[in-house]
Amino acid sequence: MELFNENSKLASVIHKDHSLLPVINRLGIKLGFGDQTIRNICEEKDIDINFFVEIINVFHYEAYFPEKRLLDFSVSMVIEYLIKTHQYYVNYLIPENDRLIELFLLANPEESNENELVRKFYANFKEEFVIHISYEEREMFPYVLELNEAIKNPSFREQFRQKHPGFSISGFEKEHSNMDDKLDDLKNIIIKYLPPNYDQNRGNAFLNNLFMFEKDMKNHSRIEDHILIPKVKQLEKVLLNHE
Ligand SMILES: [Fe+2]
Numbered sequence: 455m456e457l458f459n460e461n462s463k464l465a466s467v468i469h470k471d472h473s474l475l476p477v478i479n480r481l482g483i484k485l486g487f488g489d490q491t492i493r494n495i496c497e498e499k500d501i502d503i504n505f506f507v508e509i510i511n512v513f514h515y516e517a518y519f520p521e522k523r524l525l526d527f528s529v530s531m532v533i534e535y536l537i538k539t540h541q542y543y544v545n546y547l548i549p550e551n552d553r554l555i556e557l558f559l560l561a562n563p564e565e566s567n568e569n570e571l572v573r574k575f576y577a578n579f580k581e582e583f584v585i586h587i588s589y590e591e592r593e594m595f596p597y598v599l600e601l602n603e604a605i606k607n608p609s610f611r612e613q614f615r616q617k618h619p620g621f622s623i624s625g626f627e628k629e630h631s632n633m634d635d636k637l638d639d640l641k642n643i644i645i646k647y648l649p650p651n652y653d654q655n656r657g658n659a660f661l662n663n664l665f666m667f668e669k670d671m672k673n674h675s676r677i678e679d680h681i682l683i684p685k686v687k688q689l690e691k692v693l694l695n696h697e
């Protein structure tokens with residue numbers, strides 16, 4: 455497994471794995487960087503080089519997950535990245551799915567019960583997904599940022615304890631498996647069961663987008679479950695020791 459490092463040219467990284475395009479965007483980089491290395495680009499844009507390198511490696515190699523190293527990054531940096539990922543889903547991937555599913559289903563000349571079934575599975579997935587990410591942004595991420603603030607700033611601790619008396623991230627944790635299952639059901643209904651009287655290219659375009667969504671979402675959930683939550687548990691222990 456050859457990992458990318460700060461001396462890798464970002465253009466070659468993208469040639470090796472173009473699924474990293476939205477990942478580098480949400481880390482703050484747009485295309486047009488010539489032959490510059492990751493180090494040059496990050497320095498120019500004031501982006502944390504180690505965070506950048508670890509995030510692209512974690513996304514690129516499923517088997518790579520350096521938990522110890524990832525735990526070194528600040529929670530605010532991790533949350534900023536997670537929120538940008540949510541924005542990418544809400545502002546781009548979901549509207550793109552909405553568009554592609556309609557193109558795909560309209561290509562079936564007879565509006566059938568099967569079409570309704572696909573729409574229903576898609577709507578179920580989308581609903582579960584939107585509830586999940588809005589809950590994280592409304593409840594879980596603010597809790598984490600307030601906890602972080604309470605550790606850095608002693609004058610904020612009393613207020614934090616009053617707001618969250620038995621403070622524990624376990625009350626905020628939500629499973630990712632329901633969302634994954636619903637997306638799997640949707641993919642399977644098309645791959646295995648839907649009578650193929652539709653335009654194959656449009657069907658593939660919709661499925662491709664779902665696979666891309668799945669890869670991004672699983673990576674995102676991995677960062678939440680294995681980086682954010684353990685980091686928050688560490689911080690909760692630090693705050694308990696301050697009592
Ligand atoms: Fe999330």
Ligand SMILES: [Fe+2]
Nearest residue numbers: 590630675678
């Ligand atoms: Fe999540």
